[in-house]
Amino acid sequence: MKTFIASIAAVLLLALPGAARAGTVTVKGSDTMVILGQRWAEDFMKKNPNTRLQVTGGGSGTGLAALINGTTDVAMSSRPMKKAEEDKLRGVTKNAPAQISVARDGVTFYVHESNAVSALTPEQLKGIYLGDITNWKDVGGKDAPIVVYSRENSSGTYVFVKDNVLEGEDYVASAQTLPGTAAVVNAVSKEKNGIGYGGSAYAKGIKELKVKKGNEEIEPSEANIKSGKYPLSRDLYFYLRGAPAGDVKAFIDFALSPEGQAIVTKVGYFPVK
Template sequence: MTGKSLSGTTAVAVAGILVAFLMAAGCLGGQSSDTPGSQQITVTGSTTVLPIAEKAREAFEESHASTGIMVSGGGSSVGVKAAGEGTADIGTSSRDLKPEETAGYPDLVKHHIADDAILLIVNPGNAVDRLALDEVRGIYNGTYTNWNQVGGPDAQIVVVGRDSASGTREFFSEYVLKNEDFVKTQEEFNSNGGIQQKISQTPGAIGYVGLGYTEGVKALALDVNGTAVEPTLEKITSKQYPISRPLFMLTNGEPDGLARQYLDFVMSGEGQQIVASLDYIPVQG
């Protein structure tokens, strides 16, 4: 009787192993990793592109319920490296590729998904409504340290900017600061949201952010040849507002599978409506 019991147990164990093997091989109708519904991808990089990537993910997954898209920030440099080295399926960037990145990752493909502008923001209680680009440069290189030097109240200027991984910082440094050194007292944050929160809570602060980060702060007009140009979508699209740039998603070679589907969605009519709803500028009609 004991022998019959052991034999039965062995048979059950062998059968279990066989079933597990067949399921792993896809022979019993189990979902393999090649099944589109079971795919997962990662999207990482620019915090400027982050709201677009996240909202697009939410909408995409509503009609692709069994897919998984992991979206995170970290900065444009993080996105470029992750896409180039294959640690993410899609990288995001709010700046163009540097020559060394193009050389190091020759297979990177840029997908121009939207346009954006960089806004100068201050606390809503600040009386200053407009600055010339030269004044902005003077604030960020340390020439101006008090708001009364640029037409404001007698109050110290608290300079706020992005960290070195930021594509927004790269663009701001080249276009506004003309590659001069940032003032050493600048407080650095690793996200647009961090700057937005700091400015909203600090009366004397000034910072720069992407278009989607204006809640609780005041966006300044830029003085262009004596005319105050506000950062409205109309004036950004018509190039009257001077600080604008393209936004990219990056893939290592031409994308396929779920990455291709997700990128196609971002560029679709619905995806570009999401871009517009977040106050960025669509690139497809």
């Protein structure tokens, strides 16, 4: 299921050869969601050859900023829109944004496959990313310095971890910032002492950590993420300037259809329907 890893820094421009381009839908934002957006767009355009889908990554914050300034039809976001962002959008459109949950995900923490550590508590994860815990031996591993990888601050996953793991505190200054989840996975797969985080669909060639709460170690499984038992479960969103209409509505309807939700599963996330 977790087989789709690609460079998410690139712009993915998806159009069927020879298709008439009567309509264009632009979709921009979350790097976590960009592969999913690509797959939806590919299959949607096969059924609707007169509609062109342009899917771009760059981070949730980038997508929401584009929605505010009117340069995208759909913003993909792996976090809820902030109040300040909503206020800016309302100031432009005079309307409330439309928020649509299109998939479920669990933010997972990755370590090298050889790492003996298999589970960490939320407090330990927080300590590592604040710089209070700097050696694996302090959390049950070998005597080796912890190499911390993070995402850029435009990332919705960066914000999610800051809000839900670090409780609003700042990341340790020594954390190595990388441009996308695929880059984090690649770095951790090569660094035996590394730790990183990202969406569940990207976890290939590394070990996913369980989250320990009390005596229970909770894995980021489908059942635990869909039920919300996994502590770092979250929705993935589409945001629009208002109620969807026309080609945009047709695309969103497809994403939420049984066929579209089956694509969610194939990519490695979990359906909302």
